[in-house]
Each structure stands twice: as structure tokens, then as C-alpha cells.
Amino acid sequence: QNKNLNNFYLFLLSLSQKEESKKEIINYLKCPLNTYIIKDNKINTIFSNKKIFIDLNFAEIVLKEIPQALALIYFYMQKYEKSINILLEKEEDNLVIQIAQNIQNEEKKKKIWMKLFQEYKQNKKYNLKDILELSNGALKIEDILQYLDSEEKLKDIKNDLQSCIDVYEHGVSSIKQKIITFNKSNNSI
Numbered sequence: 001q002n003k004n005l006n007n008f009y010l011f012l013l014s015l016s017q018k019e020e021s022k023k024e025i026i027n028y029l030k031c032p033l034n035t036y037i038i039k040d041n042k043i044n045t046i047f048s049n050k051k052i053f054i055d056l057n058f059a060e061i062v063l064k065e066i067p068q069a070l071a072l073i074y075f076y077m078q079k080y081e082k083s084i085n086i087l088l089e090k091e092e093d094n095l096v097i098q099i100a101q102n103i104q105n106e107e108k109k110k111k112i113w114m115k116l117f118q119e120y121k122q123n124k125k126y127n128l129k130d131i132l133e134l135s136n137g138a139l140k141i142e143d144i145l146q147y148l149d150s151e152e153k154l155k156d157i158k159n160d161l162q163s164c165i166d167v168y169e170h171g172v173s174s175i176k177q178k179i180i181t182f183n184k185s186n187n188s189i
Helices: 003-015 019-030 056-062 067-076 080-089 093-102 106-123 128-134 141-147 154-188
Strands: 035-039 042-046
Touching: 003 019, 003 056, 019 067, 056 067, 067 080, 067 093, 080 093, 080 106, 093 106, 093 128, 106 128, 106 141, 128 141
Parallel strands: none
Antiparallel strands: 035 042
């Protein structure tokens, strides 16, 4: 838990040209991230309660030659777009997804997932259903519906569309019921 000692350790590892040293740095930096695993169409979460004790500004300078490590540093600095851009450029899809799933700010998380949706749709790496599942609810079908082209296979997301429509219908009927109740109360007055 000593920042200076950890900074020194990262510095020494960064000097090494060995792959094992780079992997050690990346594994250390990945420790605090929660892990999401999709099994049997259900998302299982492995929560991490670990923290890293380093000076992020120092680490940014020292680890600039190790893209995955730099992306993780940017994540901890809450520079999410920088982090994601580095990883997309290096085609580090697993780490991109892991970082995107660990963003705590819902607005920024949704923005990053929209970027990933557009990137993966363009490169045809993931299908629409996978992106929706991987986003853990950050993206909803109504968020991305406008970006689907006519060639998109909507049969894959038929159930999601139906549940979205059901939610809206329930909301509309609830509002109608409130209006009827309000009118009855208003008439009795």
C-alpha cells in the first residue's frame, strides 16, 4: 500500500523489455476491475475490492510505451475516451469491454458503449444482441434503433423490441389511468 514503492516497482518493470514484465504491469493494473462473464446467456459478475496504489501522473509518463497499461491508467484517471481509443487501435477487445463495463458514471458509460456499438457494427465484430448484453443495460434497444440500417436483422432483437414496446405500453396505460382518476377527482370537486 506504499505508493512510492509501487511507483518504483512499476518503473523498474517498465524498463524491462521482457513480455513477462509488461504482462505483470497489466495484470497489476487490471486487479481493481470487476470481471463480467457471460455464461448460459446470463451475465455473472466477479466483483473486485482491490485498489491500486500508484501516482497516476507518474504512471502515465512511465508506461507510455505499453499501450494496454496506458489505457488502464487513463481509465483510472477517468479519461475514458482516450483509454478506449488506444485499445480499439490495438484491437484489445476484451480489455475494451472490461473497461467499458467498469465505468461508474452512467452518462459516460452510455457514451462509451454507443462508441463501441458503432465501432463494432462497422467492423462486424459483435452482433447487436451481444453488444446489448455486454453493456449490462448501459445501452438499450431504443438507444441504438435509429442507427440500424435496413439490412440489419431485427429478428435477433425481436424479444428486446417487444419488451421495450411492452414497457412503453405499460407507461401509457398507467398515465391514462392517472388521467381518469384525476378527472373523476376533478368532477367530484
